[in-house]
Every structure is written in structure tokens, then in C-alpha cells.
Amino acid sequence: MSTALFWLALLALFAGATWLGTRVKLIPIVSQLLLASLGIPTLLLFWVEPHWQLSAAQLLAPTWLQALYGLSFALLLGHILSDVIDLELSPQSLKIALPSFALPFCCGLGCALWLLPEQSWLSSVAIGLLFSITAIPVLYLYLQNIDYPPAATKRLLHAAILMDVMCWSLFALAQGSSQPEQLLWPLLGALLPLLLHKLLRLRHGLFYSLPFFALMLLLQQLKLNALVFGIGYMLCLAWLKQPFQLPLPKTLWQWLQNGLAIPLILSCGLLQVDFDSAWQNYSWLYLGALLVLPVLSKLAGNWLGLSWADPTAGPRAKWRESLLLNIRGLTEIIFLNLLLQQHLIDAQVYFSLLLMSLFSTLLPALLGIRKSRAAQPAARSSYGAV
Numbered sequence: 001m002s003t004a005l006f007w008l009a010l011l012a013l014f015a016g017a018t019w020l021g022t023r024v025k026l027i028p029i030v031s032q033l034l035l036a037s038l039g040i041p042t043l044l045l046f047w048v049e050p051h052w053q054l055s056a057a058q059l060l061a062p063t064w065l066q067a068l069y070g071l072s073f074a075l076l077l078g079h080i081l082s083d084v085i086d087l088e089l090s091p092q093s094l095k096i097a098l099p100s101f102a103l104p105f106c107c108g109l110g111c112a113l114w115l116l117p118e119q120s121w122l123s124s125v126a127i128g129l130l131f132s133i134t135a136i137p138v139l140y141l142y143l144q145n146i147d148y149p150p151a152a153t154k155r156l157l158h159a160a161i162l163m164d165v166m167c168w169s170l171f172a173l174a175q176g177s178s179q180p181e182q183l184l185w186p187l188l189g190a191l192l193p194l195l196l197h198k199l200l201r202l203r204h205g206l207f208y209s210l211p212f213f214a215l216m217l218l219l220q221q222l223k224l225n226a227l228v229f230g231i232g233y234m235l236c237l238a239w240l241k242q243p244f245q246l247p248l249p250k251t252l253w254q255w256l257q258n259g260l261a262i263p264l265i266l267s268c269g270l271l272q273v274d275f276d277s278a279w280q281n282y283s284w285l286y287l288g289a290l291l292v293l294p295v296l297s298k299l300a301g302n303w304l305g306l307s308w309a310d311p312t313a314g315p316r317a318k319w320r321e322s323l324l325l326n327i328r329g330l331t332e333i334i335f336l337n338l339l340l341q342q343h344l345i346d347a348q349v350y351f352s353l354l355l356m357s358l359f360s361t362l363l364p365a366l367l368g369i370r371k372s373r374a375a376q377p378a379a380r381s382s383y384g385a386v
Contacts, residue, residue, distance in 0.1 A: 002052055003059055007267075013039065014263035027141045028258045029329050030365075033358045036266035044271070056271040069268050072261035074217040074226070077334055079257070080136065081168070081230040082212075082244050089162075092155055096305035097162035100325060103301030104131035104294060111293050115286055116349070123344045125174050129167045130335060130353055131294045132301075134160040138329030138361060146369065156324060159305070164331060165231070171335075172228040186225045189215050190232025197240050205245025208237060213247065227338075262330065269337045270354070273347040290352035295360055298326045323364045328357035 014032055017039075021031025048054050108131030112124035139160050143153045176183040192211060196202045212233055219226040237244055246253050302322035306313060336353055339345045345353075 002054060003062055003065075006048065006052070006054065006059060007065065010040075010043075010267055011260065011263055013043075015259060018258060025145075027138065027145060029135075029138050029141070029262065030358075030361055032258075032262055032266060033329070033333075033354075033361060036263075036270055037355060037358050040267060040270045041273075056274070060268060060271055065268075068260075069264055070220055071217060072264045073334075073337070074213060074220055076257065076261050076265060076330070077226065077338075078213050078216045078230060079246075080164070080331055080334060081234050082209075082246075090155070090158060092309040093158035093162060095309040096155070096159035096302070096325070097166070099304035099308065100134070100159065100298070100301040101132045101163045101166050103304065104297040105129060107131055107293055107297035111289055115289060120344070122174055123339075126171060126335075126339050126344050127349070129171055130332065130339075131297055132163060133167050133328060133332050133335060134163050134298075134325050135327050135329035135331040135361070136160050136164055137331070139324060139327045142324065142327060142364065152321075155309075156321060160325065167335070168227055168231055172225060172231060176225060176228060183225060183228060186219055186227075186229035187232060189219065189229045190236060193233060193236040193240055193242060197242060203242075205243050206247060208242060209245050209247050212244075265337055266333060269333065269340060269350065272340060273351050286348075287352055290349065291356050291359065294353070294356050295326060295363070298360075299323070302326060320364075320369055323367060323369060326360050326363065328360045332357040 014035060017031045017035040018028045021028065021034075026034075044056060048059070105128040108128035109124055111131070112119065112127040116123070116127070136157065140153075140157060143156065148156075192215070193208055196207055196211075202208075212230075215233075216226050216230060219229055234244070248256065299322050302325040303318055306318045306321055333354070336345070336350055336357075340347070340350050
């Protein structure tokens with residue numbers, strides 16, 4: 001009973017933080033990141049453990065919580081991957097994406113080999129990918145919030161989608177190469193749109209979205225490679241030019257994500273960190289490297305990509321868009337939780353990179369990138385808002 005009360009109270013705290021954030025013009029994910037990074041450790045160490053006599057392990061133990069977490073994880077990962085269906089490859093977006101992905105990936109790989117020489121090669125690759133990610137949903141919301149010009153918004157979003165597709169695809173291939181038995185069923189499931197479209201002649205979007213989310217949840221529960229399935233499924237839909245329709249009305253979908261899924265994923269990830277012992281013998285060099293190097297390498301890669309895409313762009317414009325493409329947010333958290341679940345990173349790496357994600361997401365606002373009075377109205381887009 002006390003465990004259920006804790007989770008209800010925590011969801012209420014997230015709702016309050018989100019509401020308060022909107023009063024000061026913060027987008028929901030930023031308010032939620034702030035509460036998760038600063039509030040949950042404080043709540044656990046100074047209230048829940050001493051007064052409620054509950055440990056993090058007990059809070060994570062209920063079967064119903066694991067099922068709810070699995071559903072939330074499937075919904076959010078599926079929603080992020082569904083952005084691929086809207087991708088329109090352009091030379092400019094590709095030129096931005098390649099250096100923006102490659103330079104931080106190489107930096108992250110080198111950082112992992114320097115700081116964590118004992119870990120597996122897959123863990124090193126995963127950390128390199130974490131250096132490279134740009135958060136599509138949070139970037140979209142930020143661009144909308146500052147009324148960024150429609151053409152520039154589209155170009156940056158497509159570059160971000162390309163980077164994230166490269167990240168998810170490389171991780172799926174790297175993971176599959178070490179566990180080939182986990183690839184067969186996800187790959188077969190990814191071909192389901194071909195069956196539905198070619199043989200059964202189904203056209204309505206729900207015939208594709210409902211099986212997608214159901215299979216995402218099933219594969220995750222079976223501990224199979226849901227990532228390979230999701231990427232393959234969306235690529236099949238893109239090839240068939242079949243629209244992807246979310247199974248719930250947009251307002252209800254956003255409420256479910258902001259009110260339940262995101263708080264649950266953030267909280268379950270952070271509660272796996274042993275805060276009492278996490279920082280014992282922890283090197284400040286280690287923490288500083290994981291906070292600073294991802295940001296610096298990503299900014300450098302973004303600058304190179306933007307310079308390649310538009311050599312005539314001025315330094316101020318390139319600096320602004322480099323900061324925007326450094327936004328991490330939800331996509332980074334999804335990836336962090338996936339790696340922590342699979343024991344590819346430890347709690348210290350998780351918490352360090354979560355703080356880096358928070359810092360990167362706040363950086364454009366801290367450095368003054370806000371709505372301009374002369375800005376053009378933002379275009380309506382099909383990208384989902386989280």
C-alpha cells in the first residue's frame with residue numbers, strides 16, 4: 001500500500017512541476033528533467049528511506065509497476081521511432097547530420113575507452129551513440145515555442161531524425177551481431193506491414209499502429225530486440241508510403257505521455273541508482289568528462305555540419321542552430337534506460353549522462369535563444385509533440 005501511495009504522490013509531483021513549468025514558459029520535458037534529476041534523489045534520501053522505511057529496490061519491486069513501465073517504454077520508444085515515417089531526405093539535412101553524428105560518436109568512443117577500459121565493446125559503442133543523439137520531440141517543441149522559421153525548422157528536424165536513425169540502427173546492428181538469435185523474430189515481425197498491405201489490402205492507419213505498439217510491448221517483455229523491430233517496421237511503412245496513425249486522440253496521447261509514461265520512465269531509471277554509494281571513489285575527472293565532452297563534441301560536429309550545408313551562413317546563425325541541435329531530452333533518456341536495463345552502463349554513467357542531458361536541453365534557453373518578435377509563425381508539422 002505504501003509503495004502505491006509513493007507512486008501516486010510522485011506522479012502528482014510531476015504533474016505539479018509540469019504545471020509550474022508552464023507558468024515560467026518551460027516545456028514539460030525540461031520541468032520533468034529538473035524534478036527527476038534534483039527532486040527524486042532528495043526525496044529518496046531524506047524522506048522515503050528514513051520516514052517510510054522503503055528502499056529503492058522495494059519501490060521498484062511490484063509486478064504491476066513492471067508491467068506499467070513496459071507499456072510506457074513501448075509507447076515512448078514507438079512514438080520516437082514513428083517520426084521516421086515523415087522523413088524527407090534532403091542534401092542539406094544529410095550534410096548537417098553526417099558531421100553532427102560522426103564527430104561526437106568518435107569522441108564518445110574515445111572517452112569510453114579512456115575512462116571505462118574494462119567494459120565491453122558494445123558498451124563503448126553505446127556511449128559513443130549517446131554523445132551523438134539529438135532529441136527530436138524536444139527540439140520540435142523548442143522550435144515551435146520560439147516561432148522558428150518553417151523552412152529552418154524542417155531542415156533541423158530532418159537532420160535530427162537522420163542522426164537518431166543512425167544511432168538506433170547502429171546500436172541495433174551492434175547488439176544483433178553479438179546476439180544473433182535475438183534478431184530473427186523482431187525481423188520477421190518488422191515485415192508485418194508487407195503482409196497487411198500487399199496480401200490483406202488494409203489501408204487504415206490503425207491497422208498498422210495498433211499491431212506496432214502491441215508487438216513493441218510483447219518483444220520488450222520477452223527481452224527480444226524491440227529496437228530492430230521498430231526500425232524495420234517503420235522503414236517498411238515508409239517504403240509502402242503508408243501513413244502512421246497514433247491510436248489515441250492527440251490530446252489524450254500527450255496527457256498519457258506527460259502524465260504517466262515520461263514520469264514513470266524517469267523515476268524507474270533514477271531509482272536504480274544507489275545514491276548512498278554512487279559517488280564513493282568517484283572521480284571528478286570522470287564526472288566532468290561525461291558532462292562536458294558530449295556537449296563540446298556535439299557543438300563542434302553541429303558547427304561543421306551547418307557550415308558544410310550552408311557555407312554562406314553567418315557565425316551567429318550557426319551558433320544558434322548548433323545549440324538547438326545539441327538538445328537531448330527524451331530520446332537520450334529512452335536510450336539511457338535501455339542501456340541501464342541491459343547492464344551496458346552502470347549507475348554512475350547513467351546519472352552523469354542524465355545530468356548532461358538536462359544541461360544540454362537547458363543550454364539554448366540559458367544562452368538567450370528565445371522567441372523573437374520578428375520571427376515568422378511556426379508551421380504546422382506532423383511531428384509528434386512530447
